[in-house]
Amino acid sequence: MRVLLVEDDPALSEAVCGYLHAKAFVVDAVPQLSLARTALATTQYAAVLLDLHLPDGDGLSLLPQIRALADRPIVIALTARDQVSDRIRGLDAGTDDYLVKPYDPAELLARLRAVERRRSAANQPVLQLGDLQIDLGREQVLRAGVPIPLTPKEWALLRVMATRPERNHSREHLQDALYSFDNSTDSNTLEVFISRLRRKLGRDHIETVRGMGYRLGHHPADGTP
Numbered sequence: 001m002r003v004l005l006v007e008d009d010p011a012l013s014e015a016v017c018g019y020l021h022a023k024a025f026v027v028d029a030v031p032q033l034s035l036a037r038t039a040l041a042t043t044q045y046a047a048v049l050l051d052l053h054l055p056d057g058d059g060l061s062l063l064p065q066i067r068a069l070a071d072r073p074i075v076i077a078l079t080a081r082d083q084v085s086d087r088i089r090g091l092d093a094g095t096d097d098y099l100v101k102p103y104d105p106a107e108l109l110a111r112l113r114a115v116e117r118r119r120s121a122a123n124q125p126v127l128q129l130g131d132l133q134i135d136l137g138r139e140q141v142l143r144a145g146v147p148i149p150l151t152p153k154e155w156a157l158l159r160v161m162a163t164r165p166e167r168n169h170s171r172e173h174l175q176d177a178l179y180s181f182d183n184s185t186d187s188n189t190l191e192v193f194i195s196r197l198r199r200k201l202g203r204d205h206i207e208t209v210r211g212m213g214y215r216l217g218h219h220p221a222d223g224t225p
Contacts, residue, residue, distance in 0.1 A: 001046040001116070001159050002176050005029040006036045006062070007078065008054055012101070016049070019105040024139070024152040024159070026177060032056045040065055044173060045073040046163070047112060052079040052090065060093045067094060074115045078103070113137060116163070127162050129217045132205050134162045141201070148200050153178055157193050161206070161216045170213040 003020060007013040008031040017027045028043065030036050033056045040048075040062075048066060052059040059077065066075060077090040080101040087098050096115045099108060116136070127134040133142040139155060141148045150158065160177040161169055175190050194214060198206050207215050 001156065001163070002026045002028070002044070003047045003049060003112075004036065004039055004043075004045045004073070005049045006031075006033070006054065006059060007049070007051045008032060009051075016105060016108065020109070022152075023109060024155045026156060026179065033059070033062055036062055037065060040069070043176060044071060046116070046160075047074040047076065049076050049078055049108070049112075050095070052077055052086070060090060060095075063094045074112070076108070076111060076115065078108075127165055127216075129165070129205055132201055134158065136162060143201060150197075150200065154193060154197055154200070157190075158197060158201075161214065165216045168209045168212040168215050174213065 001024075003025050005013060005016055005027055007016065007029065010031075013029045013031070017029050020027050028039055028045075030039055031054075033054050036048075036050075039045075048062075050059045050062060059079075063075065066072060074097075075095045076097045076099060077095040078099050078101065079086070079090075087100075090098050097111050099111060113136075127136070131144045135141070136159065141150060141158070156177050157174060160174060171190055178190070178193065194206060205216060207217075209215055
C-alpha cells in the first residue's frame with residue numbers, strides 16, 4: 001500500500017515513515033499542502049495521512065482534490081487539536097477517521113487497516129482464490145493451508161493486487177507500490193518480483209494482461225498467464 005503522509009513535524013514524520021516502512025507500506029512524506037497537491041496529481045495513493053495544521057493552510061482544504069480522484073484514497077486526519085468540534089468538522093468534511101496527537105504508531109496502523117477493510121470492495125479482509133488465501137488484516141498468505149513467507153516488498157506488491165483483485169493493475173501502479181519518490185528502479189525490477197510471487201503463490205494466480213499489466217485470480221482469457 002502506498003501512503004501519502006502530509007506532516008510538517010520532521011521528527012514525527014520520520015518516526016511514522018520508519019514504522020510504516022517496517023510494516024511493508026511505501027510512504028511519501030511532504031511537509032505542506034502545496035507539495036501534497038502535486039503528489040496527489042501525479043501519484044495514486046491508497047491512503048492519505050493528513051495533518052490539519054500545516055504551514056500553508058488547513059489540511060481539510062485538500063479534501064476537494066482528494067474527493068475528485070477516480071480512486072479516492074482513505075483519509076485519516078492527524079492533528080494535535082483535541083476539541084470535539086474539530087473532530088466533527090474533520091469527519092463531516094470527508095475524512096474516514098481521526099487520530100489525535102500524540103498517538104502510538106501501532107494505533108495508526110490499526111486504524112489504517114480497519115478503514116482499508118471497510119473500504120474494500122467486498123468488505124472482507126480475506127480473499128480466497130482457489131487454494132490460495134490472502135488475509136489482508138493479518139498480512140498472511142496460505143496456499144493449501146500452508147503459510148507462505150513473503151518479503152516486505154513481495155507483500156506490498158501482493159497487497160495492491162489483493163485489495164482490488166478484479167482490476168488490471170498497470171506496471172506503473174505496481175511500481176508505485178514498491179518504491180517511493182527517492183528510489184530508482186531498473187526496468188525489469190517489477191518482473192523480478194512478479195516472478196518471485198508466482199513461484200511462491202503458483203503461476204496461475206498472477207495473470208499477465210497484454211498491454212495493461214497484471215491481475216490476480218482466474219478471469220476470462222484476455223491475457224497470458
